[in-house]
Each structure stands twice: as structure tokens, then as C-alpha cells.
Amino acid sequence: AVFYIKLQNVLRFKPFRCRSLPAQRKYMRSPLIPEMATQEVQLNETLAHLKTESETLKSKLEEERAKLHDVELHQVAEKVEGLGQFVMKTRRTLKGHGNKVLCMDWCKDKRRIVSSSQVTTLSFDGFLFFHKLVLFFCMYRGLDNKCSVYPLSLDKNENLAAKKKSVAMHTNYLSACSFTNSDMQILTSSGDGTCALWDVESGQLLQSFHGHAADVLCLDLAPSETGNTFVSGGCDKKANVWDMRSGQCIQSFETHESDINSVRYYPSGDAFASGSDDATCRLYDLRADREVAIYSKESIIFGVSSVDFSLSGRLLFGGYNDYTINVWDVLKGTRVSILFGHENRVSTLRVSPDGTAFCTGSWDHTLRIWA
Incomplete structure (x- = not known):
């Protein structure tokens, strides 16, 4: 008899909890959350793209600078007399x-x-x-x-x-x-x-x-x-x-x-x-x-x-x-x-x-x- 009463209590409250949780989640969910998440993903993708683009431009700039790097300063100054101590x-x-x-x-x-x-x-x-x-x-x-x-x-x-x-x-x-x-x-x-x-x-x-x-x-x-x-x-x-x-x-x-x-x-x-x-x-x-x-x-x-x-x-x-x-x-x-x-x-x-x-x-x- 004791076991039957406890089992009935479990069966009595279990459906109540199952019905309330989905209702509560449905009430708290805002239609703006998916939109904000999408915007954040798009923003991160844009930033990643811009970072990649800036690194590419930086590499091209360094390549152009390297083309003009034909001689070192100390090589040009080899014939210049040193100052000594x-x-x-x-x-x-x-x-x-x-x-x-x-x-x-x-x-x-x-x-x-x-x-x-x-x-x-x-x-x-x-x-x-x-x-x-x-x-x-x-x-x-x-x-x-x-x-x-x-x-x-x-x-x-x-x-x-x-x-x-x-x-x-x-x-x-x-x-x-x-x-x-x-x-x-x-x-x-x-x-x-x-x-x-x-x-x-x-x-x-x-x-x-x-x-x-x-x-x-x-x-x-x-x-x-x-x-x-x-x-x-x-x-x-x-x-x-x-x-x-x-x-x-x-x-x-x-x-x-x-x-x-x-x-x-x-x-x-x-x-x-x-x-x-x-x-x-x-x-x-x-x-x-x-x-x-x-x-x-x-x-x-x-x-x-x-x-x-x-x-x-x-x-x-x-x-x-x-x-x-x-x-x-x-x-x-x-x-x-x-x-x-x-x-x-x-x-x-x-x-x-x-x-x-x-x-x-x-x-x-x-x-x-x-x-």
C-alpha cells in the first residue's frame, strides 16, 4: 500500500512538470534572439574577411617595398671614413x-x-x-x-x-x-x-x-x-x-x-x-x-x-x-x-x-x- 501511494504521487506530479517546462520556455523565448545571433555571426564573418583582406594588402605592400630594397645603408657607406671611438x-x-x-x-x-x-x-x-x-x-x-x-x-x-x-x-x-x-x-x-x-x-x-x-x-x-x-x-x-x-x-x-x-x-x-x-x-x-x-x-x-x-x-x-x-x-x-x-x-x-x-x-x- 505504501509503495502504491508513492507511485501515485510520482505519476501525479510528473505530468505537471512535463506540461509546465515547455510552456515556460516558450514564454521566455524572444523572437529577437535568433535575429541577434544571426547578426553576430554575420559581424564575425565580416571582421574575419576584413582581417584577411588587410593582411593580404599588407603582404602586397611589403612585397612592393622589398622590390625597392636593392642595397643596405651600411653597404652604401662602405667608402665613408669611420668615426672611430x-x-x-x-x-x-x-x-x-x-x-x-x-x-x-x-x-x-x-x-x-x-x-x-x-x-x-x-x-x-x-x-x-x-x-x-x-x-x-x-x-x-x-x-x-x-x-x-x-x-x-x-x-x-x-x-x-x-x-x-x-x-x-x-x-x-x-x-x-x-x-x-x-x-x-x-x-x-x-x-x-x-x-x-x-x-x-x-x-x-x-x-x-x-x-x-x-x-x-x-x-x-x-x-x-x-x-x-x-x-x-x-x-x-x-x-x-x-x-x-x-x-x-x-x-x-x-x-x-x-x-x-x-x-x-x-x-x-x-x-x-x-x-x-x-x-x-x-x-x-x-x-x-x-x-x-x-x-x-x-x-x-x-x-x-x-x-x-x-x-x-x-x-x-x-x-x-x-x-x-x-x-x-x-x-x-x-x-x-x-x-x-x-x-x-x-x-x-x-x-x-x-x-x-x-x-x-x-x-x-x-x-x-x-x-
Whole structure:
């Protein structure tokens, strides 16, 4: 009897569950689900097709470039006399920053340097007299996604903070900024994968540049006063050349094996160099539309943080994460000197406007003048 009652209970509830489940599923099913699934499949197929097409076009482009690759730069320069060992040493050590020096540049008078540290201060140093002149702000960028401009003033009592103007606004951190030749426009690069051109007075966006697939880490303007191009490098291992008027990428180079930390135009503007975390510096000829030289040694295993050319363009200076500065013969592709002195990574490097010296900044909180 007990078994019969339990069996009846099972038979009683089993049909109820069988009838309710299909009804519930039928109620929850939306007619949009099959359509959305179809659209997703079509989208994935389109993306796969476009990716295949882009890879095909990229291969064809490399084939066309290879047809023009008839000779190496060092082969052309075989008859050029070598430089031998190049001797330089530290002439001044500038101290005053309380944190890592991140960037610096020379003033036009060739006697002063502006530098910034991780605590967002900028200082002007008169290196000929070996003392700090004044501390104030001008233009800076940081992790607040903004580029701020301050008016310059030697009056320490003036409230410069009240005159601050936020010009650029990205959706991620700013990695680099530079005034254009007009001084009324600012060019910025950002971790949001874009570069942008801004008007200083109005703060309006004049042009945006899309083409990198990851963070943009560096940029450099063409040296010509009438030039309308700049080059950028980023975490996607690409160096892109841009037309500021159209916003289009007019040339792209992807030969590095890691992030590009620094780019610098050759003095003539016909080429540029790049420094990367893959421990190499590379030279790209814009007229030949290809890479023409690699500057590396098996013993160098640390990344390049900053690069710059000598005034003549014969030397390429590279600051490295192993605290050294390597000096390369651009034509021969050989290292002519290695400089020691910093006690932490070299974060920035710039040659003076007259070409008689160059300055380096480091995470050891100092700047050094080399000649």
C-alpha cells in the first residue's frame, strides 16, 4: 500500500512538470534572439574577411617595398671614413628634482634647460652657472587626461594657478605634448590610442588622428617650419606618419618587436629614428618608405627610452634602461661610444640647439650635460 501511494504521487506530479517546462520556455523565448545571433555571426564573418583582406594588402605592400630594397645603408657607406671611438664625458650634473626626471628640453637661448619630474613640477636650470634659476609651470600633461597651459612669469608672487588653462582632454592619460610651429596649437598623444591637435586660445579640438591599435607613447614634429607632418610611436609596435591637415596616416612602419618609446626626425626631415623596448634603435627613410638600418648589439638587452640625432645627423644618441647612453654611427651602423654616469634608467635625452652638447634626464633625479 505504501509503495502504491508513492507511485501515485510520482505519476501525479510528473505530468505537471512535463506540461509546465515547455510552456515556460516558450514564454521566455524572444523572437529577437535568433535575429541577434544571426547578426553576430554575420559581424564575425565580416571582421574575419576584413582581417584577411588587410593582411593580404599588407603582404602586397611589403612585397612592393622589398622590390625597392636593392642595397643596405651600411653597404652604401662602405667608402665613408669611420668615426672611430667617440669620447664624451659629463660636464655638469644638475640636481634639484626630488623625484624621477621624466622629460626635458632646451631653451632657444642654448643656456637653459626646462625639465619635469614625477611630482609635476618644472624647473629651469642655467647649466652654465650650475644652479637653479626659478621654479614654475608652463605646459604639462599628466594622468588626469588633460594638457594644461600656464603663462610664463618670473614674478614669484603672481598666482599662475589662477591663469591655468586646460587645453586638451583625452579619455586616457597623456603621454606626450608639443607646441606646433605656430605656438598657438598643441599636439598631444594619449593612452587612448589617438593623437590630437588643439587650439591654445579656445581649447577646441582641431584634428584627431586615429590609426594606432594601442597606447600612443611618443610623437615628434617634422623639423621644417612649414612642415605639416609628425610621427608617432606606440604600444602596437607601429610608427605612423601623419598629415596634420587631413588627419590621415600617410605612412606606417611596423618592424619593431615591442613598444616604441621614442621617435625623432632626422635633421633634414627625410627620415626618423625610433627607440623600442626590444633593445634596438631603427632608422626609417620616408622617401624609400622602409626601414634602412638597425642599431643593436647582442650585449644590449635593455629597452631604449629616448633617441636624438646630432646636429649633422651623423650620430644617433640613445638612452637605455640599463642606465647607459649608446652613441651610434648612423651611416656605419656601429656603436662609437657608450657613456656611464646615471644611477638609474635614462628617461629622456635631447641634443642642444647648437649641437655642442646633449642633456639626459634620469630616474636618479638628476640631469647631466655631456660634451
